[in-house]
Amino acid sequence: MLSLFQRIRARMAKTLAPEEKAAGKLGTFIGVFTPTILTILGVIMYLRFGWVVGHIGLWKALLIVLLANSITMVTALGFSAIATNTRVGTGGAYFMISRSLGPEIGGAIGIPLFFCQALSVTLYAYGLAESLRFAWPGAPLQATAFLVIVLVGALAFRGAGGALKMQVPILLLIALSLLALAGGVVAGGGAPRALATEASGQYSFWFVFAVFFPAVTGIMAGLSLSGDLANPRRAIPRGTVMATLTGFAIYMLVPVLLCLGADSEALRDNSLIWTRIALFGPWLVLPGLWGAIFSSAVGSVLGAPRTLQALATDRLAPRWLAAAEHTAEPLSGLLATLAIALLAVFLGDLNTVAEVVTMFFLSVYGTINAIVALEYLSGNPSWRPEIKVPWWLSLGGATGCLAIMLLINIRASLTAVMVVLGLWLLLRRRERSHAWGDVRRDLYEAVIRWALVCLSRRPMTARNWRPHILVFVSNIDRRLPLVRYGAWFSQERGVVTVCELVVGNLLELNLNILERAKHIDRVLDQAGIVAFGEVDVVENIEQGIMTVTQANGIAGIAANTILLGWPDDMERLVHFLRVIRPLRHINRSMLLGQVETPPPLREGQRRSIHVWWGGLQRNGDLMLLLAYLLSRNPEWRNARIQIMTIASNQMIKQQTETMLAKLIPEIRIEAEVEVMAKPEDTSVVELIHARSASADLVILGLGMPAEGQEEGYAERLTELAAGLRSFFFVHNGSLFIGELISQ
Numbered sequence: 158m159l160s161l162f163q164r165i166r167a168r169m170a171k172t173l174a175p176e177e178k179a180a181g182k183l184g185t186f187i188g189v190f191t192p193t194i195l196t197i198l199g200v201i202m203y204l205r206f207g208w209v210v211g212h213i214g215l216w217k218a219l220l221i222v223l224l225a226n227s228i229t230m231v232t233a234l235g236f237s238a239i240a241t242n243t244r245v246g247t248g249g250a251y252f253m254i255s256r257s258l259g260p261e262i263g264g265a266i267g268i269p270l271f272f273c274q275a276l277s278v279t280l281y282a283y284g285l286a287e288s289l290r291f292a293w294p295g296a297p298l299q300a301t302a303f304l305v306i307v308l309v310g311a312l313a314f315r316g317a318g319g320a321l322k323m324q325v326p327i328l329l330l331i332a333l334s335l336l337a338l339a340g341g342v343v344a345g346g347g348a349p350r351a352l353a354t355e356a357s358g359q360y361s362f363w364f365v366f367a368v369f370f371p372a373v374t375g376i377m378a379g380l381s382l383s384g385d386l387a388n389p390r391r392a393i394p395r396g397t398v399m400a401t402l403t404g405f406a407i408y409m410l411v412p413v414l415l416c417l418g419a420d421s422e423a424l425r426d427n428s429l430i431w432t433r434i435a436l437f438g439p440w441l442v443l444p445g446l447w448g449a450i451f452s453s454a455v456g457s458v459l460g461a462p463r464t465l466q467a468l469a470t471d472r473l474a475p476r477w478l479a480a481a482e483h484t485a486e487p488l489s490g491l492l493a494t495l496a497i498a499l500l501a502v503f504l505g506d507l508n509t510v511a512e513v514v515t516m517f518f519l520s521v522y523g524t525i526n527a528i529v530a531l532e533y534l535s536g537n538p539s540w541r542p543e544i545k546v547p548w549w550l551s552l553g554g555a556t557g558c559l560a561i562m563l564l565i566n567i568r569a570s571l572t573a574v575m576v577v578l579g580l581w582l583l584l585r586r587r588e589r590s591h592a593w594g595d596v597r598r599d600l601y602e603a604v605i606r607w608a609l610v611c612l613s614r615r616p617m618t619a620r621n622w623r624p625h626i627l628v629f630v631s632n633i634d635r636r637l638p639l640v641r642y643g644a645w646f647s648q649e650r651g652v653v654t655v656c657e658l659v660v661g662n663l664l665e666l667n668l669n670i671l672e673r674a675k676h677i678d679r680v681l682d683q684a685g686i687v688a689f690g691e692v693d694v695v696e697n698i699e700q701g702i703m704t705v706t707q708a709n710g711i712a713g714i715a716a717n718t719i720l721l722g723w724p725d726d727m728e729r730l731v732h733f734l735r736v737i738r739p740l741r742h743i744n745r746s747m748l749l750g751q752v753e754t755p756p757p758l759r760e761g762q763r764r765s766i767h768v769w770w771g772g773l774q775r776n777g778d779l780m781l782l783l784a785y786l787l788s789r790n791p792e793w794r795n796a797r798i799q800i801m802t803i804a805s806n807q808m809i810k811q812q813t814e815t816m817l818a819k820l821i822p823e824i825r826i827e828a829e830v831e832v833m834a835k836p837e838d839t840s841v842v843e844l845i846h847a848r849s850a851s852a853d854l855v856i857l858g859l860g861m862p863a864e865g866q867e868e869g870y871a872e873r874l875t876e877l878a879a880g881l882r883s884f885f886f887v888h889n890g891s892l893f894i895g896e897l898i899s900q
Contacts, residue, residue: 184677189379189396192456193323196375197404198331199453200284201511202411203446204428209369210412211424212360216411221366224561225373226405232522232552233376233401234546235529238424241543242825247772250380251467254525259394264473265581266524267464273517274461275494279501279508281372281454282306288446291429291439302502305454310495313458314488327448334405334445336437344436363564368508370515372408376401378456394544458498462490473584516562522572523558526551536650538786539620541825612713622891624786625652625710627716629702633657633677637684638754639722644686645790646783652714653688655681656756658701663694670694698732703739716745723751723878727871728841734867741861746779750885751878755792755853763797764853769845770802776858779889784856798828803835803844810834846880859886
């Protein structure tokens with residue numbers, strides 16, 4: 158079932174804010190596993206599994222089960238990665254995708270997802286209509302399906318409060334029907350009679366696959382209860398994967414039992430073949446069949462309006478669809494869902510509806526898998542899921558979805574792909590670019606211009622933030638290790654600019670700026686550092702840093718972090734400290750450090766990064782993010798990040814340990830925490846020196862000294878730096894102070 162219980166939650170807590178409603182009580186079994194497995198074990202299993210085996214034989218039927226479940230398992234893992242990478246609130250699959258991957262991609266997936274859910278209502282209605290023929294042999298399929306949709310819609314409007322209590326009984330009825338099927342096969346002592354690989358020849362392998370595939374598309378059912386779960390990050394991955402594996406095991410067993418219980422002709426011609434094979438005939442099969450189909454239909458008719466409401470709330474669908482009347486479900490969205498479901502009745506029969514639903518689901522699953530792969534390949538610092546799916550696996554899932562769509566129906570698959578791409582382009586609200594040239598440089602310039610224009614129109618958020626670093630040096634050859642750290646911090650995803658400042662008068666200096674800039678580029682290329690070099694002549698250091706910083710960048714890309722090397726004299730250090738205030742005024746962060754190239758690692762050795770957490774200056778989030786980004790580079794892979802802080806007494810020590818213990822799981826950065834109580838006879842500087850003298854890198858906070866107090870602060874920093882090998886003092890002046898690691 159898809160969104161079966163959001164109505165209950167909304168009725169009980171519709172006056173709460175969205176954040177308050179997210180504190181649910183459901184666990185993994187009731188909240189995720191049960192609705193997911195109920196949707197998986199539904200109409201196709203009861204009414205079309207025999208048809209599948211009868212038309213293509215047992216071995217090809219098992220191959221279809223394997224292929225279909227491979228796609229859904231990879232997609233389930235992708236959903237699990239998204240669920241563990243972002244805070245999960247109400248809204249189900251669309252909420253997770255749009256909040257994690259952006260509204261354009263969320264809309265491109267959410268709109269087809271809505272149609273999947275709406276058409277699923279028709280699918281279940283046809284299934285229920287077919288099964289009713291057992292009691293009413295002459296029942297017209299289309300008219301009965303039409304009536305079932307109307308009745309299900311009426312139930313959705315009036316309420317589905319009893320559905321939560323009916324989950325487990327329905328699951329037990331399904332289990333009884335499976336046991337009855339197995340018991341009937343054992344009692345009948347049948348032999349395999351449908352093993353032929355070319356049974357009827359009436360339908361192609363891929364058409365049969367298309368009819369079967371909706372049987373495994375229940376993986377998103379549990380996501381609709383995300384806001385009601387006690388621990389969504391834990392429940393969604395576990396419940397979804399458990400249900401998918403359980404469904405796979407059952408689906409590998411059922412065709413074998415059907416093959417042993419009836420011949421190919423009976424399997425093809427009798428959609429209710431279960432009632433002939435099972436013990437006690439229809440008495441144990443039909444209750445499970447009707448319960449599964451009806452609960453899935455109700456779930457779909459409740460889930461589709463919720464998806465449409467979320468789309469409308471985000472202004473990706475007409476706003477009037479977001480309005481709810483006296484019920485928790487939006488009436489306008491419910492009516493739109495019923496209208497689509499009723500129109501789909503005229504597609505003809507269950508097989509045709511199943512094929513259409515398959516194309517929509519494959520396009521949705523393929524898009525999701527492609528996005529998860531691109532998140533990994535893009536190197537986004539905020540993509541830190543607890544469940545890590547290899548990018549090649551997600552990319553393979555996306556490719557597999559597209560390939561199977563083409564094999565099923567080329568025209569329909571190309572149409573589905575164009576619909577998703579068209580929605581994405583429409584939601585981006587960009588104009589077409591006609592600046593295509595005849596040679597590669599023209600093409601590159603057109604693409605770069607388009608990208609910069611699009612980027613400049615997109616608002617920067619904490620989730621998108623990454624370091625674009627402007628490194629100031631007086632001599633590139635001497636400061637090359639510092640530049641390398643800048644490249645490591647950007648993780649070769651941000652833009653690094655190396656600026657060599659020359660103090661003097663441009664007209665009086667005997668300096669070839671172009672040749673000096675080329676020298677910088679050569680040094681960077683030889684060192685394997687991807688960065689842009691430039692030379693700027695300035696009248697003084699302080700004004701020069703500010704002028705170059707403000708002029709840096711183009712369109713939506715500009716330096717947000719200034720990197721300075723530790724100076725050789727106190728006077729220059731004072732100059733550096735004086736620019737913190739104006740840099741903060743233009744939302745620029747500053748790193749001030751002294752580094753050396755780390756020696757090669759021995760086998761089994763790990764580098765150490767010490768982050769000294771103070772908390773008073775609010776630099777901690779940038780310090781931790783820099784440590785994490787550094788650890789993502791090959792030279793620092795698996796580095797040991799240690800968060801260290803000093804407490805003045807035991808009570809503060811315990812409070813700090815508790816706070817950091819809660820913080821680490823939230824930020825999804827592997828780090829160790831060490832809180833030290835300060836001895837009375839030891840200074841803070843001595844304690845830091847004793848603990849971090851041998852660390853490969855030490856990251857400390859950098860405050861903003863009061864005007865006129867820069868010299869005293871410089872002396873304290875010099876004393877602290879004296880006992881450290883490689884270090885950075887970090888001042889967070891960004892727009893997103895306190896948010897950089899919370900996304």
